[in-house]
Structures are given as structure tokens and as C-alpha cells.
Amino acid sequence: MDLKKLALGIGTAAALAGCAGGPAALAQTTSRPPAAEPGGNVALTPGQEVQVAGRDLTVRYRQLVSDSRCKPGRQCFAAGEAVVALVLTEPGRGEHTSVELHTGRQGPDSTTFAGTTVKLAAVDGSGTRILVRFS
Structure with missing residues (x-):
């Protein structure tokens, strides 16, 4: 990671934390997403991220x-x-992509990115919770 970018990110987070309530806000700002093991289903809600x-x-x-x-x-x-x-x-590479995955036959239910297959396993009735699987 570029040290200048890291320093800028930490400085920005610290400044925002000072405005938003101190050390607890800084911990939330710099925390990493939860980790998920390949092979099992992981539940996500809109806006939620997993590593x-x-x-x-x-x-x-x-x-x-x-x-x-x-x-x-x-x-x-x-x-x-x-x-x-x-x-x-x-x-690590700064790469990203947006994909749409389907539960039916009108489109793909999985994709491969960064050497990992991401499969849409299920969508709850309201669409507020999905299950994805990594392999």
C-alpha cells in the first residue's frame, strides 16, 4: 500500500473521529469488514461488506x-x-467491478473475480438478506 495514501487516510479518519465523538468513532472508521471462509454461505444485507x-x-x-x-x-x-x-x-491491487447475479435462468448466478468464484446461493423473500458462497 502507498504510505502517503495510508497516512492521508489515517489523518482523515482521525479528523472525522474528532468531529464525530472521539476514539470510538475512529475505531469504527478504520475497522476492516468481517472475514468469511470460502466454502460456506455468508449472509449479507444491503450495504454490508465481507472479506x-x-x-x-x-x-x-x-x-x-x-x-x-x-x-x-x-x-x-x-x-x-x-x-x-x-x-x-x-x-491490494485497487481493482473493483460491479456485477449483477440472478436466482433464475435469465442471467448468471455466479462470477469469478480475483481468482475467487462468488455464487449467489439465495435471496430472502424481501431481498433484504442474501446468501453468497465463495470458492
């Missing part, structure tokens, strides 16, 4: 893009699908 353990990859659930799935208690002609937007970041 893949042992890999230079973070995944953030940006938003539910669309949801045409059949709602509970209704009869539907087609099952429909949910589409979610994710931001994949390789912090």
Missing part, C-alpha cells in the same frame, strides 16, 4: 435490482427471479 479469508477480495451487497419471484400466497405462471448487485473489490 474473503485468505484472499485479496471483499464483496459488498449493493442492492436488490429487481424481483419478479412469485410472492407467498399467490399463484404464478412463472417462478420469476431476483437480481442483486454486488461490488467486488481487490484491495
